Amino acid sequence: MPARALGFAAVAALCMLVLPASAAVSLSTAAGRYAISQNGSSIRFSIANVGGGSLNGAFAHFTGTIRIDNRDVTRSAVSITIFPESVATGESRIDAFLRSDAVFDTANERSLEFRSTSVQRTSGTTALIAGRLTARGKTFPEKFTAELSGLKSGRIEFHVTGRVLRSRYGMDVGTPIYSNVVVFDMTLTGRRG
Amino acid sequence: MNARIKNTPGGYGWGAIILHWIIAVLFIGLFALGLAMTRVTSQRISFEMIQLHKSIGFLLLGLVVLRIAWRLGNVVPPLPPQTGQLERHAAPLAHFALYLFQLALPLSGWALVSTSVLAIPSMPFGLFIMPNLPLGMSASAEGFWLNVHVYLAYAGMALVAMHLAAALRHQFWLRDGVLVRMFAPSFHEGRREVE
Numbered sequence: 001m002p003a004r005a006l007g008f009a010a011v012a013a014l015c016m017l018v019l020p021a022s023a024a025v026s027l028s029t030a031a032g033r034y035a036i037s038q039n040g041s042s043i044r045f046s047i048a049n050v051g052g053g054s055l056n057g058a059f060a061h062f063t064g065t066i067r068i069d070n071r072d073v074t075r076s077a078v079s080i081t082i083f084p085e086s087v088a089t090g091e092s093r094i095d096a097f098l099r100s101d102a103v104f105d106t107a108n109e110r111s112l113e114f115r116s117t118s119v120q121r122t123s124g125t126t127a128l129i130a131g132r133l134t135a136r137g138k139t140f141p142e143k144f145t146a147e148l149s150g151l152k153s154g155r156i157e158f159h160v161t162g163r164v165l166r167s168r169y170g171m172d173v174g175t176p177i178y179s180n181v182v183v184f185d186m187t188l189t190g191r192r193g
Numbered sequence: 194m195n196a197r198i199k200n201t202p203g204g205y206g207w208g209a210i211i212l213h214w215i216i217a218v219l220f221i222g223l224f225a226l227g228l229a230m231t232r233v234t235s236q237r238i239s240f241e242m243i244q245l246h247k248s249i250g251f252l253l254l255g256l257v258v259l260r261i262a263w264r265l266g267n268v269v270p271p272l273p274p275q276t277g278q279l280e281r282h283a284a285p286l287a288h289f290a291l292y293l294f295q296l297a298l299p300l301s302g303w304a305l306v307s308t309s310v311l312a313i314p315s316m317p318f319g320l321f322i323m324p325n326l327p328l329g330m331s332a333s334a335e336g337f338w339l340n341v342h343v344y345l346a347y348a349g350m351a352l353v354a355m356h357l358a359a360a361l362r363h364q365f366w367l368r369d370g371v372l373v374r375m376f377a378p379s380f381h382e383g384r385r386e387v388e
Contacts (some may be wrong), residue, residue: 050322051314091310102237173237177244177316 030151031070032188036080038065040157041189043082047166048179049186055094055178061086064114066156066190078129078146080188084109102173109136117141125149129160133170144184154192161185197378200267204374209267212260213375217353219253220295224350247306248317253322254299261292273369283357291356294349308334 044058064080083102089095099106116131125148133142142164150157164182166172172180199206223246230242270279306315307325310332314324328334340344363371 049312049314050313050316051325053314055310093311097236097240100236101238102235173240176319177314 013115029086030148030156031068032156032192034066034068034155034156035193036066036188036190038062039189040155041187043080043184043186043188046183046185048183050177055089057087057089057094057098059084059086060088064188066158066188068156073121073127074119076116076119076127078119078131080114082112084112093118103171105136114142114157133164133169136171138169140168149187150189156190157193158188159186160188200270201378202268202270204270204378206267206378208263208265209260210375210377212256212263216253216260216295219249219256220349223249223253223298224346227346235370244316247302247315249301250302251315251317251323253295254303255294257292257299261296266293273367273371275367275369280359287352287356290352294345294352298342298345298349300367301325301338301345304328305335305338305342308338310335364377 023152038061041062042058042109043062044056046057047055049055059082061083062080063145064078066082067073067077085099085106087095087098087104089098101107104112113134114131115134116129118130120128120130122145124129127146129146131144132139142162144160144162145162146158148156149159162184164184165180167175167180197206198208200209224288226242226246226249230239230246233239233242272284276284290294303315303323304326306313307328308330310330312330315325316322363369364373
C-alpha cells in the first residue's frame with residue numbers, strides 16, 4: 001500500500017513539473033514584432049467611487065506595437081496610442097464629460113501615449129513593463145503587469161493591468177468622490193507583421 | 194438671556210431670527226447656484242458647482258428640520274393689531290407654504306440624485322457619504338425628479354418674492370415694525386418701549 005501511494009505521488013509530482021512547461025506559452029518563443037489589433041483587443045478602465053460603486057469605461061480606438069526580443073526578453077518594447085475621443089461608458093453624458101476639458105480635453109489633445117522604457121520578466125509568461133505615459137501634455141513613469149495569455153499562428157494575446165494616478169495628468173476632477181486611481185484592465189491582441 | 198434666544202409674545206428671539214436669515218441666504222443662494230451650474234460652459238466647474246449645490250442643499254434640509262422644530266416649540270409673535278383680515282388669513286398660509294417649499298426642494302433634489310443614472314455619490318462638503326433615498330435609478334425617474342425640482346425652485350422663488358414684497362410693504366407702507374422684528378429682538382423691544 002505505501003509503495004502504491006508512493007507511486008501515485010511520484011506521478012503527481014512529475015505532472016506538476018511537466019504540465020506548466022508544456023501548457024503555458026513562453027515569452028521566449030513569442031519573439032517578433034506584432035501590431036496591436038482592435039479586433040480581439042480591449043482597453044477597459046475603472047474608477048471606484050466612495051459609494052462602493054465604480055465608473056467603468058473603455059476606449060474603442062487605439063493602436064500600437066509589441067516587439068519581443070528573441071534573445072533577451074528584457075529588450076522588448078511596447079508602444080500604445082489611445083484616442084480618448086473613443087471613450088465609452090454606456091452613458092452619453094459621462095462620455096461627453098470625459099471628452100470635455102474637465103478630463104481628456106479631446107478638442108485639443110488627440111491621444112494618450114504609452115512608450116515602454118524597460119521590460120522585466122517576472123516569470124515564464126509574465127513581465128513588468130515600465131514606461132512613460134503622456135496625457136494632456138504631461139509625462140510620468142508608469143508600470144503595467146503583462147501576462148502572455150495566448151500565442152497561436154502569428155497571433156499573440158496579453159492581459160495587461162495597471163494603476164494610474166489621474167491627478168498627475170491634470171484629471172483630478174471629482175476627487176475624492178471618485179478615486180484618484182484609475183485601474184486599467186486590457187486585453188491586447190497583436191498580429192505578427 | 195433665555196427670552197432673547199426664544200420667541201416671546203412681543204417678538205422673535207435670536208434662535209428664530211438666525212435660522213430665518215441663514216435659511217434665506219441658503220435658499221436664494223441655492224437658486225442662483227442652480228441657475229449658474231446648468232449654464233456654465235466648463236464641465237469641470239459645472240461638476241464642482243453641482244456638488245456644492247448638493248452639499249448646501251443637505252445643509253438646508255437639516256436647518257429647515259431644526260427650524261420647524263424650533264417653530265413648533267416657540268410662541269409665534271402675533272401680527273400688529275391694525276393688520277387687515279385678508280393678510281391675517283393669508284400670512285400663515287404663505288408661511289406654511291414657505292416651510293413646505295424649504296422641505297420639498299432639498300427632498301426633491303435628494304430624490305433627483307438618488308434616481309440619476311449617473312449614480313454620482315453625494316458627499317456633503319467632502320465630509321461623509323449621504324446615502325441615496327430608496328428609489329430606483331432610471332432615466333425616466335431622473336427626468337421626473339429633475340422637472341419637479343426645477344418647477345418647485347421657480348415656484349419657491351415666486352413665493353420668496355411675495356414674502357419679500359409683503360415685508361417691504363410692512364416696513365415702508367404700513368410702517369408697523371413687522372420687518373424690523375426679524376432683525377434683532379432688541380430692535381423690536383426698543384421700538385415697543387418708545388411706543
